[in-house]
Amino acid sequence: MIQKSVQDTAILIFANSATQDSRIKKIGSDTTLFDALNQHSLKIVKATGLPYFHFTEKEQRGETFGERFTHAIQSIFDKGFANIIAIGNDSPQLKTQHLLETHQKLQLGKTVLGPAVDGGFYLLGLHASNFHKNSFEALPWQVTSLFNTTQYYFESLGCVVFSLSRLIDIDSASDIKRLSNHITTLVGGWLSFFSKLLHQFIKFIDIGLINTKNLFLFIPFNKGSPVSFA
Numbered sequence: 001m002i003q004k005s006v007q008d009t010a011i012l013i014f015a016n017s018a019t020q021d022s023r024i025k026k027i028g029s030d031t032t033l034f035d036a037l038n039q040h041s042l043k044i045v046k047a048t049g050l051p052y053f054h055f056t057e058k059e060q061r062g063e064t065f066g067e068r069f070t071h072a073i074q075s076i077f078d079k080g081f082a083n084i085i086a087i088g089n090d091s092p093q094l095k096t097q098h099l100l101e102t103h104q105k106l107q108l109g110k111t112v113l114g115p116a117v118d119g120g121f122y123l124l125g126l127h128a129s130n131f132h133k134n135s136f137e138a139l140p141w142q143v144t145s146l147f148n149t150t151q152y153y154f155e156s157l158g159c160v161v162f163s164l165s166r167l168i169d170i171d172s173a174s175d176i177k178r179l180s181n182h183i184t185t186l187v188g189g190w191l192s193f194f195s196k197l198l199h200q201f202i203k204f205i206d207i208g209l210i211n212t213k214n215l216f217l218f219i220p221f222n223k224g225s226p227v228s229f230a
Helices: 018-025 032-046 065-077 096-107 133-137 145-154 173-180 189-201 212-218
Strands: 005-012 052-055 081-089 110-114 122-129 160-163
Touching: 005 032, 005 065, 018 032, 018 160, 032 052, 032 096, 065 081, 065 133, 081 096, 096 110, 096 122, 110 145, 122 145, 122 160, 145 160
Parallel strands: 005 052, 005 081, 110 160
Antiparallel strands: 081 122, 110 122
């Protein structure tokens, strides 16, 4: 029997295609936002130099989110990787440095969680030795207690859990409104992009809730330049 060679760390992008996300989340009138989010995720992942796998709805298997996410993680561990960094495509605040920091913490034996403002998480860094398919799949996916429950779950397994910065992920139009108050945390390409979407999302955004010192950042100073999400 040929023994699998144990490799180090791979990144899992667990994210639907822009067409599927647009159909499910119904933010905006087309796939523009989700095309940009997928482009951003791929760019920051490629910049790490780590191997990566993108599981869209075509590669995912299972009826529930928990089943599909668990299957994707198991599939990568089955390839011989020792660690996985799992992300989605819905956090424009996520940067390459978050992924590299996670990789560093994994090398130190820690489990990593990136808490999202809505109570879930935007990133999970875990070791094959701490992945138990059935109990992992049974976590309360897509509810506001997910981060706390997942942190407790891994700590109950004896893991040391390291938390990254809290970020906003985009699951609904209200998240666009929330993100508008943290616009300075985004790189320049996103500032240009969101300025172009402002009129499209104006019915979702209460201008009175936007921090006025950041409002000027939505003004499209140079609409003709290509968007870069570096």
